[in-house]
Amino acid sequence: MRMGSRFVVLVLFLIVLGVLAALNTDFLTYPHTLYLGFATYRELPLGLLLLTLLLIPTLVFYFWAGITRLRAEADTAKLLRDMEGLRASLDQREGSRFAQLQTHLDERLGALESRALGSGSGDADRAELAALRQRVEALQDDLSLQLAQMDDYLKRRLG
Structure with a gap:
C-alpha cells in the first residue's frame, strides 16, 4: 500500500471508532472494578x-x-546510485576498449592499404579495402547506436 492509501485507511478506522465511541459513551464511561492481582482499581471506566x-x-x-x-x-x-556509478564505470571501460579496437583496426587497414599500394596491385584490392573500411565504419556506427540505446534504457529504468 502506498502512504496515502494507508493514511486514508487509518483515518477511516479512527472515524468509525470515534462514531462508535460517541454512540456508546455510556458504556465507555460506565465505572467498573479492575483487579490486577496486586492492585484493585474501583470505578474505572474500563471501556475508555x-x-x-x-x-x-x-x-x-x-x-x-x-x-x-x-x-x-x-x-x-x-x-x-550504486548501479548508476557501476554503469558509468563500465561505459568508460567499454569506451576505452572500443577506442583501442578502432586504433588497432585503423593500423591494420593502413598497413593493408600501404601494402596494396606498395605492391602495385590493382584497383580490385583498393576497392576491397574501401569496402572493408566502409563495413567497419558501419559496424562501429551500429555499435555506437546500440550502446546509446542501452544507455537511454538504463537511464529510464534507473530514474
Whole structure:
C-alpha cells in the first residue's frame, strides 16, 4: 500500500471508532472494578481504557510501517546510485576498449592499404579495402547506436 492509501485507511478506522465511541459513551464511561492481582482499581471506566489500549498499538503500527517503507526506499535509492556509478564505470571501460579496437583496426587497414599500394596491385584490392573500411565504419556506427540505446534504457529504468 502506498502512504496515502494507508493514511486514508487509518483515518477511516479512527472515524468509525470515534462514531462508535460517541454512540456508546455510556458504556465507555460506565465505572467498573479492575483487579490486577496486586492492585484493585474501583470505578474505572474500563471501556475508555480498552479504547485507549486499542488506539496506541494502531498508531505505533502505522508509524512503524511508514518508517519501514522509508528505509526500503532509501535502500532502493542507494542501490540505484550504486548501479548508476557501476554503469558509468563500465561505459568508460567499454569506451576505452572500443577506442583501442578502432586504433588497432585503423593500423591494420593502413598497413593493408600501404601494402596494396606498395605492391602495385590493382584497383580490385583498393576497392576491397574501401569496402572493408566502409563495413567497419558501419559496424562501429551500429555499435555506437546500440550502446546509446542501452544507455537511454538504463537511464529510464534507473530514474
